[in-house]
Amino acid sequence: MSEWRELNEDSKTIWEQNAKHWDEYMGNESNRFHQELIRPYTEKLLKVKKRQTILDIGCGNGNFSRRLAELGAHVVAFDYSEQMVESTKNRSENYLNQIDYRVVDATNYDELFSLGNKKYDSAVANMALMDIADITPLVNSLHKLLKTNGTFVFSITHPCFQTPGLRKINETEDIEGKIMIKNSIQISKYLSPES
Template sequence: MSNWADTVDESKKRWEKNADFWDNKMGEYSNQFHREIIRPETERLLSISPEDKVLDIACGNGNFSKRLVELGAKVTAFDYSSKMIENAQKRCFDYLNKIDFLVIDATNYEELMKLKNFGEFDKAVSNMAIMDIADVVPLLDMVYELLKINGIFVFSIMHPCFQSPSMRTVVETEDAGNEICVRKGVHLFEYINPRVHEGIGIVNQPVPQLYYHRPLSQLFKTCFKAGFVINGFAEPVFQCKDNSHKFDWYEIPPVIIVRLLKCK
């Protein structure tokens, strides 16, 4: 992990290259994965109230920032990709009176300090981005500072237990006598050791992105060290077996969604 900081610039370059592709694929309402797996539980755990001030971390093309406004929130959103922010401002043009978009590197505490200009926040959210961030310590520390007492931070990531580096999907068939049963699952080779590795978030994206794998023990330890407690947790799975996505096993959750609470 000692050299992960050296990968930040490379990670940012790759997201700049992927920004327009991702904007096109995510569109106004995100893709099926986000609509069915991420958004329902994230919105439930966030429980937005009218006039909540919400920090949207690694906001991408801004479509969830816009959703937060539709739920009644006032939003400050940032990403370290300037192209992502440009796309977000275009997509959210009619909402810019309720969304402030900024270019900020979540690994850089000095850049994160800019967020203090917006005062305290009721809530913070990060959709499928923590595993893309080389060093989450500055981010967690700053979010803790920015939140009001009893403020919450909800984040989602690829499930580190089932989507670890070198994970493979497997298909098993069995002659059960009166039918052929097909079962799908995952084959894991490593988990406990943190590792940076390349991956494809959306098929045919221009370049692979960098993923930062952390076992749950390390991830949660970092959250606790920042001062948070966990008071919400979800492991959503797909409900419809339509084979229209790569996550076509239905007993194994592809993500975790965590709610952190600032108690004091």
């Protein structure tokens, strides 16, 4: 457990240092990756209805929290970066009657249980789980946080896109007088776990 605690503290320190940059980078509308790939499918899986209560885990700068509020949900959103939550509140002034932002550490059972018991229709973690050093407390807490038949929707980067030794390949090919450019990645240890 002490190894995870140390990793969690390192991660929290890094996010505190990068909070301002990340907030500016994501802006009010998020980036194209979130807008075109993550958001539409996450919304489809969540099946958001007006007046639902949704838990936004690792909310970052609150882009998706605000989107959920636009769809009519009441949102409790948390992140473990105090600076990120402060920036998020500043970006969300028009939504503060629908979004309750909190500083909560997803690796801490007591902090998670402070969010309420059987309170949430759904929980969502958009591109956040891979930044949580130990997801065991969060996963073990979800059944207590979610209402009966509540849903948990998450998105993560597929491990093949983040492996050490990944090679990015750019090829230019002349096909019947037309120049075609192909981008790809080469993975050499896809099925072998990294230590």
